[in-house]
Amino acid sequence: MTNIIGLRQYLHQHPELSNQEFETAAYISKFIQELQPDAIYNSGSTGKIFLFKGSETGPTVVFRAELDALPIRETNILPYNSQTPGVAHLCGHDGHMAILAGLAQQIAKQRPLKGQVGLLFQPAEEVEQGARDVMESEAFRQLKPDYIFALHNIPGYPLHQVLVRPGSFSAASQGMTVKLTGKTSHAAEPENGLSPAGALARIIESMHLLREQNELFKNLILLTIIHIKLGEIAFGTSPGEAEIRITLRAFENADMDILTQEAISRIEKIAKDEQLTSEFSFSEVFPATVNHTECVRLIEQAAKDHNLEVSHLEQPFKWSEDFGYYTEHIKGGFFGLGSGVDQPALHNPDFNFPDDILSTGIKIFKSIYKKLNL
Structure with a gap:
């Protein structure tokens, strides 16, 4: 996990705004290329899809993370503070990317037997455009995913708690x-x-x-x-x-x-x-992010596999997520991962993604991957 924590903190130091994530995409590409994916595609303005293929027929499963940071000045005092004035990863996308990179390491050790797995690093989530551009890209249309999964860290909830809801998850x-x-x-x-x-x-x-x-x-x-x-x-x-x-x-x-x-x-x-x-x-x-019942079951089972507490939300979150562009057309599963009861709120200038939950996110994604592609 040391190199995944290091990756997260490097990304935190070098944030880029929506549709300007060129260096971020290049750094992620260098990291995952060493794991020898079977194919790499461009998708959206700066997006990347890293594909791992199985030898047998099976589903195409995509896991997604976001590349972009926010135009907000960070007030934290950290050894890895943002080095870009007025721009910072204050939503946790640095952590989401690191989780997906950690998943890539796990997939490289145990490659899919059936179907294929795509790791999507998506640009411009903060301005809504990113998921829509990916959906309209030729690479993504040819991929034709059967399932797509993503997570978001959620301040105000206990570390490692998994938040699920069938149907609408966010507004x-x-x-x-x-x-x-x-x-x-x-x-x-x-x-x-x-x-x-x-x-x-x-x-x-x-x-x-x-x-x-x-x-x-x-x-x-x-x-x-x-x-x-x-x-x-x-x-x-x-x-x-x-x-x-x-x-x-x-x-x-x-x-x-x-x-x-x-x-x-x-x-x-x-x-x-x-x-x-x-x-x-x-x-x-x-659009509202609408979870498919089958995908929610897979997330719940993955949490139980690792003895994680699962919280069933009564109402969707009021904030919005462009993951809804995917769930309009693909079986999707979007869940929350508690990032601390006392964690500053998303988009606050003192927010900092907790490295403690990186391994938790990786474990959940890996369990879903094993059920669908091994």
């Missing part, structure tokens, strides 16, 4: 930007223009009411207004344009569809009433 979310266009006029003659100010007030109220209409939805939804811009700072001008940005979030993909359509419909009606035009655009679109 769907997306950013909605609404542009309202009317007509500017002199501030002394607002009647000669079409100001979006009144529409904004009505939209805010309407969105708050929508958030409270629980009868429309099967599970939790959230609607958060995060930014509003109205006109320019010019006291002689009555504004003719406005922009409102809203984060939509839902535990279930079906609820996200309803929430989105309801929000659009209500805003369009208000804009029409106020004689404004409205335009909608969406960004950072994350």
Whole structure:
């Protein structure tokens, strides 16, 4: 495990932002190439897939980790602090990569008998684009995985505890930007223009009411207004344009569809009433990560194989994960791995992945691998 801990700490020292993970991908490639995978493919902007092939017919199983770090300044005092100003691995992707590298070592010692195993190091998870780009890449389409697995360390839970949930594990979310266009006029003659100010007030109220209409939805939804811009700072001008940005979030993909359509419909009606035009655009679109029942059973059994405590979540996590792009099309298993009751929260400037759970993640992945490919 010494070299895996060293790998994790090296990656922590050298973080790279989404779609800029060139050195990270190169370092991982050098490490795993020494284990002689049967094939290496590029996937996504900087992504890599390392393939180990069996001699008999069997399933194609993919294990995934993330390459990217966050644009946040680290406040830890460590012998391996981030050496890139304003960028740090404060979500634990350095640990996730190290776990997958440790799994590669185990697979190299006991290569698959049936099917094939792909180790996917995916770029740009933090900006939602990475998994989508991998899904659309030629290499991944040709691979045609039967199963895909991933984990995420979860602060606030005991070290080594395994967190599982069939169905939705983490929420769907997306950013909605609404542009309202009317007509500017002199501030002394607002009647000669079409100001979006009144529409904004009505939209805010309407969105708050929508958030409270629980009868429309099967599970939790959230609607958060995060930014509003109205006109320019010019006291002689009555504004003719406005922009409102809203984060939509839902535990279930079906609820996200309803929430989105309801929000659009209500805003369009208000804009029409106020004689404004409205335009909608969406960004950072994350589907819900939905676990397949068979994959959850495999994770639970792997945890039991190593006498690990399993916690069954009653509700999905409110945060989003682009792993949902995979689970829309592939049998997927995504689980949490407790990273400490007193561990700072994900994305906090003092977060640091605990090396103690590296071996735990490797053991769980190895057990799943043995059940499907040996």
